[in-house]
Amino acid sequence: MATATSDGTTRVVVDPITRIEGHLRIEAMLDDRGTIEDAISSGTMWRGIEVILKGRDPRVAWAFTERICGVCTTVHALASIRSVENALAIEIPANANIIRNIMFLTQIVQDHVVHFYQLHALDWVDVVSALSADPAATATLNQSIAPGWHKATTGYYADTKKTLQRFVDSGQLGIFANAYWGHPGYKLPPEANLMAVAHYLEALNWQKEIVKIHTIFGGKNPHPNYLVGGMPCVINLDDDSAIGMEKLNQVKGLIDEAVYMIDHMYIPDLLAIASFYPEWTEIGGGLGNYMAYGDLPQNPSGDPASFLFPRGAILDKNLAEVLPVDPLDPEEIQEEITHSWYKYPDGETSLHPSTGVTEPDYTGPKPPYDQLDENAAYSWLKTPRWRGHAVEVGPLARMLVGYAAGRDEFRDVVDMALGKLKLPATALFSTLGRTAARGLESKLCVGWLMDEYERLVANIKAGITATANTDLWEPSSWPREARGYGLTEAPRGALGHWIHIKDEKIENYQAIVPSTWNASPKDARGQKGAYEAALVGTPMADAEQPLEILRTIHSFDPCLACASHVYGPDGSKLAEVKVR
DSSP: OBOBOTTSOEEEEEOSOOSSSSOEEEEEEEOTTSBEEEEEEEEOSOOOHHHHHTTSOGGGHHHHHGGGOSSSHHHHHHHHHHHHHHHHTOOOOHHHHHHHHHHHHHHHHHHHHHIIIIIIGGGTOOTGGGGGOOHHHHHHHHHHHOTTOTTOSHHHHHHHHHHHHHHHHTTOOGGGOSSOTTOTTOOOOHHHHHHHHHHHHHHHHHHHHHTHHHHHHHSSSSSOOOBTTBOSOOBOTTOTTSBOHHHHHHHHHHHHHHHHHIIIIIHHHHHHHHTTOGGGGSSOOTTOOEEEOOBOOSSTTOOGGGOSBOOEEEOTTOTTOOBOOOTTOTTTEEEEOTTBSBOOGGGOOEEOGGGOOOOBOOOSOOSSOSOOOTTSOOBSSOEEEETTBOOBOSHHHHHHHHHHTTOHHHHHHHHHHHHHHTOOGGGGSSHHHHHHHHHHHHHHHHHHHHHHHHHHHHHHHTTOOOOBOOTTOSGGGSOSEEEEEEEEEETTEEEEEEEEEETTEEEEEEEEOHHHHHHOOOOTTOOOOHHHHHHTTOBOSOTTSOHHHHHHHHHTOOSOOOEEEEEOTTSOEEEEEEOO
């Protein structure tokens, strides 16, 4: 909904906003030039998993927390079991650490490909425009950017065009319906659009294959199985029901396919599409502050010094300094509720997650409502801050921390992309930089995935087959009271779980997920969350078709869903655009 007002401003409401799941509402205020001058991000659903976990057995917490999300399913289990192991001082075997890394990397690679093609590409690709493409010219284009891609043929693209035409002729665009086709913000030529549509379908088919790695080591996907003390799979080359050579060879085949997909489809498509949108390297930068917990320990102790993804923070876009991050320091991480629908005891407005409280206190308008009051509480998300700073988390944060830390592998892929696009490093601080970071991270991760697989095989050849340590499995061996935390890097960013165990049960549990960091409302000092800050300064061509809002918010990959409403200053509805 978009409405011009007497003072020249406009309020645009997009609710819900993403192509995946959940509840996210964005309200953007435009000036008389059609540029966003302010924005608020509202989580419109209460999670409450912390309340569900209270009083339960800590050993099964992972199975509950994993269901916080049906998309990045494995990372919540990983953070949860790490929190329990940290609290009880449980050491895991080397193979368990490697298998967890394999599961983690599989999730990252699959999720990033799905994000680019299924969740974000349609913000840059005009599907209907593909109907006017020449299949032969499309094949030539594909061959020019990815000579190794095996399906870059005229026949392949002619078949794709016919499939798309059948959708249109039937009046049922299906998954491509109700978007802003023909919007002036789309800049790709028809052939690039047809190529992208074909690869959308390729990625849709491939993504269900790569997650078979989860079913091999974790029994199923989504929500693969985990185990406090290790992993619930058995390695035995002489037992067909265990992890043997047949299954290991299957894993290698799936990784080989992923390497091919990333190198010959994802990265070439990413760079090709980015080349048509150079102006988006100057839009959507937002906070300029970035934080990563890091992950991929190269030893079972979980020593951050061994992480392939380094831990650290960057402030004010300063790539010359990576600041240390200590998730245990109560002064470093605090969750505020100044603009959130929660209440804390004793008048507190900010708590460290180790002592956090989840008590809902809805004070907003009765749904359905036209607009929220940005000066009051307006979100079911709390407001996490690092050393008092609003920070962005996610692939861009991880890539920037690795780049600023001087890691060669990070610098190599970033410099490669910047070189091909002829862009400076400052281009990373943008909507397009955020989108590119996912692809470049995928290239790193798929290489590390093969490395972890080879480490596992080397251990097995050396006779090392243990996958679990059950010495402290029985609650009778635990201290009466213990606290712990588990950190990881979800596809969307820094993820932390904090647990308090008392008398063998969960006394308290808190989770700060990536979208809490990025989609948080402003804090007591007025600092905006990452989504809010990234939207400020964005020019919009048509407030009734808020494509630009979708581009920037989707670049963060919020795990949330899409409809747009625009209201005037008096709350009157001028237009409504719904996307199903």
